[in-house]
Amino acid sequence: MITCREITCREFIEFLSAYLAGELSPASQAEFDFHLSDCPDCALYLQSYEDTIRLGKEALTDLDAPVPAEVPAELVQGILATWRREHRTPP
Numbered sequence: 303m304i305t306c307r308e309i310t311c312r313e314f315i316e317f318l319s320a321y322l323a324g325e326l327s328p329a330s331q332a333e334f335d336f337h338l339s340d341c342p343d344c345a346l347y348l349q350s351y352e353d354t355i356r357l358g359k360e361a362l363t364d365l366d367a368p369v370p371a372e373v374p375a376e377l378v379q380g381i382l383a384t385w386r387r388e389h390r391t392p393p
C-alpha cells in the first residue's frame with residue numbers, strides 16, 4: 303500500500319512555481335493538493351501568489367504603465383487582515 307507522504311509548508315512554497323506550471327509528477331501534484339486542502343496558510347499564500355502574477359501580467363499589457371517592482375505591503379497586509387477576519391472562529 304502506498305501512503306501519501308505529507309509535504310511541509312516549506313516544500314510547498316519551494317515547489318509552488320513548478321506546481322503552477324504543471325511540472326510536478328501526478329504523485330507530487332496530489333501531495334500538493336492534499337496539503338493545500340489541509341493548510342489555510344498555504345492556500346492563502348497560493349492565492350496571493352496567483353494575484354501577484356495576475357497583477358504583473360495586467361501591468362505588462364499596458365506598456366506605458368510603470369511595472370510594480372513588488373506587491374505593495376499595504377495590499378499584502380489587507381489580504382491577510384481580511385483572511386484573518388473571515389477565518390476567525392468565534393469563542
Ligand SMILES: [Zn+2]
Binds near residue numbers: 310337
Ligand atoms: Zn502549508
